[in-house]
Amino acid sequence: MLSKITSYALIGLDGVPVEVETDINKGMVRYELVGLPDAAVKESKERIFSAIRNSGMRFPVNKITVNLAPADIKKEGSHYDLPIAISILRASEQLSANADGIVMLGELALDGTLRAVTGILAVLISARQAGYKKFIIPSANAAEASFIEGIEVYAPQTLREVCDLLEGREKLSPVAIRKFEDVAEEVTYNCDMNLVKGQEVAKRALEIAVAGGHNILLSGPPGTGKTMLARCIPTIMPDMTFREALEVTKILSVSGELGKEGIVALRPFRTPHHTATTASLCGGGHSRITPGEISKAHRGVLFMDELPEYSRSALEALRQPLEDGVITITRAGGAVTFPADFMLCASMNPCPCGNFGSSTRVCTCSPSQIRKYRSRVSGPLLDRIDLQVEVDDVGYDALSSSEAAESSAEIKARVERARSVQRERFREETGIEVNADMGELQIKKYCHLSPECEAILRSAFERLNLSARARSRIIKVARTIADLDMSEQILPRHVLEATGYRNFDSSAGRL
Amino acid sequence: MISEYSPDERALIIADSFSELTYKQKKYFLASTNLQGDKRQKYADILIKTLGDGVYNKLRDKFSDSKYAEKVLDSLARRAISCVTLKSGLYPEELKNIPVPPLVLYARGNVQLLSDKKVAVVGSRRSTPQALEECSKICGELTRKLTVVTGVADGADSAAIKGALASGRIIAVLPGGHDSGCAAHASLLAKVEAKGLSVSEFPPKFKAQRYTFILRNRIIAGLTGGTLVVSAAERSGALSTASYAADYGRDVLAFPYSLGVASGEGCNALIKKGAYLCENALDIFSLFGLELPVEQSPDLSAEEAAVFGAIRGGGEVHASEIARVTGKSLRDVGAICSLLEIKGLIIRTGGNKYAAV
Numbered sequence: 082m083l084s085k086i087t088s089y090a091l092i093g094l095d096g097v098p099v100e101v102e103t104d105i106n107k108g109m110v111r112y113e114l115v116g117l118p119d120a121a122v123k124e125s126k127e128r129i130f131s132a133i134r135n136s137g138m139r140f141p142v143n144k145i146t147v148n149l150a151p152a153d154i155k156k157e158g159s160h161y162d163l164p165i166a167i168s169i170l171r172a173s174e175q176l177s178a179n180a181d182g183i184v185m186l187g188e189l190a191l192d193g194t195l196r197a198v199t200g201i202l203a204v205l206i207s208a209r210q211a212g213y214k215k216f217i218i219p220s221a222n223a224a225e226a227s228f229i230e231g232i233e234v235y236a237p238q239t240l241r242e243v244c245d246l247l248e249g250r251e252k253l254s255p256v257a258i259r260k261f262e263d264v265a266e267e268v269t270y271n272c273d274m275n276l277v278k279g280q281e282v283a284k285r286a287l288e289i290a291v292a293g294g295h296n297i298l299l300s301g302p303p304g305t306g307k308t309m310l311a312r313c314i315p316t317i318m319p320d321m322t323f324r325e326a327l328e329v330t331k332i333l334s335v336s337g338e339l340g341k342e343g344i345v346a347l348r349p350f351r352t353p354h355h356t357a358t359t360a361s362l363c364g365g366g367h368s369r370i371t372p373g374e375i376s377k378a379h380r381g382v383l384f385m386d387e388l389p390e391y392s393r394s395a396l397e398a399l400r401q402p403l404e405d406g407v408i409t410i411t412r413a414g415g416a417v418t419f420p421a422d423f424m425l426c427a428s429m430n431p432c433p434c435g436n437f438g439s440s441t442r443v444c445t446c447s448p449s450q451i452r453k454y455r456s457r458v459s460g461p462l463l464d465r466i467d468l469q470v471e472v473d474d475v476g477y478d479a480l481s482s483s484e485a486a487e488s489s490a491e492i493k494a495r496v497e498r499a500r501s502v503q504r505e506r507f508r509e510e511t512g513i514e515v516n517a518d519m520g521e522l523q524i525k526k527y528c529h530l531s532p533e534c535e536a537i538l539r540s541a542f543e544r545l546n547l548s549a550r551a552r553s554r555i556i557k558v559a560r561t562i563a564d565l566d567m568s569e570q571i572l573p574r575h576v577l578e579a580t581g582y583r584n585f586d587s588s589a590g591r592l
Numbered sequence: 593m594i595s596e597y598s599p600d601e602r603a604l605i606i607a608d609s610f611s612e613l614t615y616k617q618k619k620y621f622l623a624s625t626n627l628q629g630d631k632r633q634k635y636a637d638i639l640i641k642t643l644g645d646g647v648y649n650k651l652r653d654k655f656s657d658s659k660y661a662e663k664v665l666d667s668l669a670r671r672a673i674s675c676v677t678l679k680s681g682l683y684p685e686e687l688k689n690i691p692v693p694p695l696v697l698y699a700r701g702n703v704q705l706l707s708d709k710k711v712a713v714v715g716s717r718r719s720t721p722q723a724l725e726e727c728s729k730i731c732g733e734l735t736r737k738l739t740v741v742t743g744v745a746d747g748a749d750s751a752a753i754k755g756a757l758a759s760g761r762i763i764a765v766l767p768g769g770h771d772s773g774c775a776a777h778a779s780l781l782a783k784v785e786a787k788g789l790s791v792s793e794f795p796p797k798f799k800a801q802r803y804t805f806i807l808r809n810r811i812i813a814g815l816t817g818g819t820l821v822v823s824a825a826e827r828s829g830a831l832s833t834a835s836y837a838a839d840y841g842r843d844v845l846a847f848p849y850s851l852g853v854a855s856g857e858g859c860n861a862l863i864k865k866g867a868y869l870c871e872n873a874l875d876i877f878s879l880f881g882l883e884l885p886v887e888q889s890p891d892l893s894a895e896e897a898a899v900f901g902a903i904r905g906g907g908e909v910h911a912s913e914i915a916r917v918t919g920k921s922l923r924d925v926g927a928i929c930s931l932l933e934i935k936g937l938i939i940r941t942g943g944n945k946y947a948a949v
Contacts, residue, residue: 279912281911281912281915281922282911282912282922282926282944285922285923285926301943302943431942437942438721438941438942438943438945439942439943443854444718447717447718447746448717448718448746448747449746449776471942471943471944472943473910473912473943473944474943537931537934540934541930541934544933544934544935544936545933545934574924574927577926577927577928577930577931577934578923578926578927578930580930580933580934581926581927581929581930
């Protein structure tokens with residue numbers, strides 16, 4: 082007899098329905114699995130065999146042919162165990178219930194328990210779009226499914242339970258829908274801006290960076306709290322909307338990094354080590370293409386500590402996603418696009434020994450060493466980092482520790498206000514949400530400079546020997562500062578403050 | 593550019609092209625070709641004794657070979673290098689008075705600068721940003737009346753060049769021949785040669801050696817009426833220039849430094865030994881007996897003046913310290929500091945600190 086069960090394959094973040102067809106015929110005892118299965122799928126036979134037997138059922142002793150259609154897509158992962166097992170049980174007439182239109186996913190343990198699999202959320206979302214309404218997934222993945230409305234998801238614990246459910250012997254209620262807002266309220270970041278003493282200049286720069294979606298480079302001697310500051314960035318970013326949270330969760334679900342919550346309610350903060358390869362940053366893999374760090378930092382912060390220490394090719398690979406907000410990875414097997422709309426926060430020492438500009442320690446680097454160190458970060462990459470700011474030497478902690486520092490919530494309120502101004506401004510522009518996304522055209526349109534501001538910019542260029550590309554960066558940052566100020570016009574003081582955040586251009590010129 | 597050389601000058605250029613000869617031997621060689629009778633023989637004998645018969649005769653042949661002369665002059669002309677020889681009218685008087693004046697100055701650029709009044713500005717490669725900014729600024733002002741002479745290196749030299757370049761009154765003295773121009777400073781040197789002048793006492797192909805930097809310093813000191821040391825650690829090449837200047841009876845000036853600044857210890861030591869303390873261009877002009885119209889103080893608003901005052905009051909001042917002293921918000925301080933920076937009154941010294949210049 083022939084049976085068909087529906088399952089799903091993942092290509093990048095998108096799902097494709099897969100028909101699991103099983104045919105059992107008289108003939109020599111054989112088990113044939115076709116349809117481009119990878120090693121994990123091929124090995125499923127042993128798991129299925131034991132799981133069926135240990136669930137008190139019979140593994141047919143006949144010629145069994147399992148086909149995963151469409152036959153031209155590679156099938157990867159362990160989530161085909163359940164659909165294949167059910168399909169075999171139906172083909173051997175141990176199960177009579179109709180399973181049409183039910184999408185099944187799950188890995189089997191030898192005793193018949195269902196184990197968690199990756200990418201459930203991505204599958205649910207694309208299957209819902211394709212019109213599927215009913216799903217059976219492992220109970221360990223239930224949390225992930227509880228935020229999708231309009232579908233019926235069952236999360237049994239064992240193969241036996243799946244059979245009972247299908248046969249109607251047991252009533253299992255579908256996974257209850259949870260409200261994202263409720264979950265989001267429960268989780269909090271474990272750091273806060275008011276824990277960072279001093280560093281007022283850097284904090285202000287971070288506020289501007291977050292408000293306008295700008296990338297930022299922190300430079301300062303080692304041990305001055307660059308990492309601590311960076312960790313606080315997510316705490317002043319606007320809360321994630323449900324749509325954003327789903328995007329992030331989908332990526333982490335596919336890469337198998339999703340926690341128990343089932344949804345990511347906090348903005349991600351990723352810190353790849355500087356030995357990271359291009360593939361680990363951008364995504365890749367030879368048969369199954371998985372998201373890299375920049376996609377896992379989607380809607381959050383990618384913190385690159387010691388920027389010049391990263392390999393040149395890894396840094397250069399960041400340029401295109403920084404521009405487009407997505408990354409397309411092409412391999413011989415096909416191309417996959419992952420979202421990668423992140424805020425880059427990079428940090429570096431001012432020189433190889435780290436003491437350049439320090440008042441307490443002596444820098445032992447020669448100017449040519451410093452030039453060489455800084456030149457490791459290429460101009461095109463720096464072009465995409467709008468704010469470059471110096472972090473204070475630790476000695477200043479004592480100086481300003483008596484001042485009460487602002488909490489993240491206060492800063493966040495200002496950021497959100499500035500963001501709403503920008504939403505209003507870019508309502509009619511597609512693909513532009515924040516000031517940092519502006520191109521030359523939009524700068525002309527939305528950043529009108531008074532003659533006074535123009536004069537300041539011009540003299541700044543002559544005096545501080547700025548590069549031409551620094552101009553549009555300064556204007557964009559000035560626009561954000563004006564937005565934070567709730568000022569429609571960009572005023573001279575906004576331009577002046579923006580001019581202050583281009584430390585890298587000017588001090589490099591003075592060496 | 594000088595294309596015509598007198599026979600004497602030609603002789604000097606040809607003799608100087610003999611890389612196998614030392615400075616003294618070149619002088620003897622010239623004497624042995626110039627003088628008459630016994631004296632001539634005397635010098636020839638000395639050379640034969642030290643060089644050997646063969647080498648001496650070979651050089652004599654080369655010296656009188658017009659083809660060789662053409663080759664040497666051609667190769668110089670091709671590089672756009674003019675030779676200012678000891679016998680040339682352009683050869684600076686100041687330089688003639690030093691114990692070992694270069695026989696030939698290989699020059700590229702505006703050779704007329706050699707007859708200007710000149711001041712040397714030297715310093716170490718590792719200098720504070722404040723000293724560098726101050727150096728650029730002072731060089732810019734000096735060029736109103738003087739030509740600035742310096743070396744080609746990172747730090748103070750580059751700052752001096754940047755400051756003086758706009759006016760074109762800049763002479764850079766190279767430690768080697770023109771061909772060996774250091775790649776790191778190629779573009780800076782090209783700018784100097786386009787508007788000012790670069791000189792070297794070595795033929796184009798001569799590569800700079802450790803000792804030639806010291807020899808070069810004697811020319812910097814010798815070319816000028818005074819030497820300003822903008823920065824120098826306890827041991828620094830800039831100090832050798834200063835000591836040459838003192839030996840030649842020229843004025844030595846130095847920037848003063850506060851205690852504990854490593855790159856200023858040499859300067860303070862010079863002042864202790866009697867060098868003039870230099871704070872601005874006027875100090876140099878008065879030493880050179882030049883007069884300069886008084887510059888009016890910059891126009892500042894009340895809040896700008898307050899911030900500027902706070903910065904002037906304390907050497908390197910941190911932004912939050914300025915905010916505390918002036919009672920302004922950090923953001924306002926940042927904006928005003930940017931403005932003062934644009935006006936050229938202050939600079940950033942790293943780590944969100946500012947200093948007045």
